Amino acid sequence: MGMGMGMGGRGRGSQRYGAGYGPPPPEYGPHADSPVLMVYGLEPLKINADRVFNIFCLYGNIERVKFMKSKPGAAMVEMGDCYSVDRAISHLNNTFLFGQKLNVCVSKQQAIVPGQSYQLEDNTSSFKDFHGSRNNRFASPEQAAKNRIQHPSNVLHFFNAQPEITEETFFQICEELGIKSPTSIKLFTGKSERSSSGLLEWESINDAMEALALMNHYQMKNPSGPYPYTLKLCFSTTHPSN
Template structure:
């Protein structure tokens, strides 16, 4: 039994049972790769944060982490080649389960495999576990996994499901830097569209997770989870990894109050550090390439110029921020682009 590694429209893993005769998954439309029926793999047993369901993403034996939820792969769940070819292998102190059971272990539900494993296991001096007992233990295992996932927080987040052709570490920095000091961003070399990001503090990581998880980014829904990685290795594939700790790209310097400025993504963006003499036509010429502009207003505060611009959607505003924040202006100043705390220009006008 092989479970579909695709995703439904609501962003949840599909995990529909695939059949070799079909070309596409009938539940999510994922194009079936025939090799998926021959690879040694399991479905991810992790229960992601804020979810009551097992991830179920297809994981191959060569992976170190699940590229959808960031779970650190336990390779003990994969049977060895010797185990696969030996019909009389010992399984948890007992004889090998039937071939059908082993096939379900490879590509099927981890929940079913665990239940079968528990029902086949036998402790020293005790009888074989009954089905009812195995269900109780299974409940405890999944409950422990969920609790561990929820309590495992930190500064490192795992992001995935992005378009590798459009995403870069600098674009991700422009987005995440609104919610804290970004220290390191790493795109996975072998798992395209996924990676890790290390924030300055746990509170900043929590803020980024709160506001950016499931955000529509460059035609994809970005999924965020806390990572179990203790640190990010920056030695390999420098093209895919960047250290921002030593630079001056983070917003506002070391004294910047990210907690005070953090807000939910909005179709209204705020621009600062605009040069003198800039006109609405100048701004429209540049920013209209990222979406449909609904409204625009330039204002002066002190010796500085700023602007509020409203797009037709949040996704368009996200693209503009990722592309234009830190853009170097003719006077060598860097353009600052952020989400506004207002969800529309009308609300901004009422509060001005």
């Protein structure tokens, strides 16, 4: 913890780093001096706080998401630490989502102040607190170590799906959510009896980004119990044909 605290510049984000992701190498300190991101270029008709979370959670814990009423298509994303901000910027800046180019940069603010919220186009709130969300993937060093930090690609790795998943299930989910169906699906066999995993490939990175935004953390019915499976997605460098 001490190593992370001494190197993070100002801002509490650096102090959380040791607890959230293990100590950084001695020569490395976060470039960002705030744990808050500014994201521009979001499609107002298609985006909400959960969909922002579904993409940015691949690069660090999310504390809060707040849309800017004065700037349509702009949102603030408070990450768990400054290192997560660095990762999000280096991987997501200049990528495309819903056909719009994203501009991801550091905010001058050190934290998101909730303030007054308003209704987005889909009638969800412009502000959402994700602190303590079970879908955050960097809650402990052990959990954080499982994440493979990848640049966006047209292939998504899925895991924690219901055990008897089929290709048809994914086609039905995509139709329900209004996103393009994958061009290729590979189901892994023999990994675990409790859940299933595999690869989903789309024609373009933009299509995969849209699928990530809408389908990550989709609640899948559990045929043998009361609690649904929370489908989880992340980018992959492996292709289904390999």
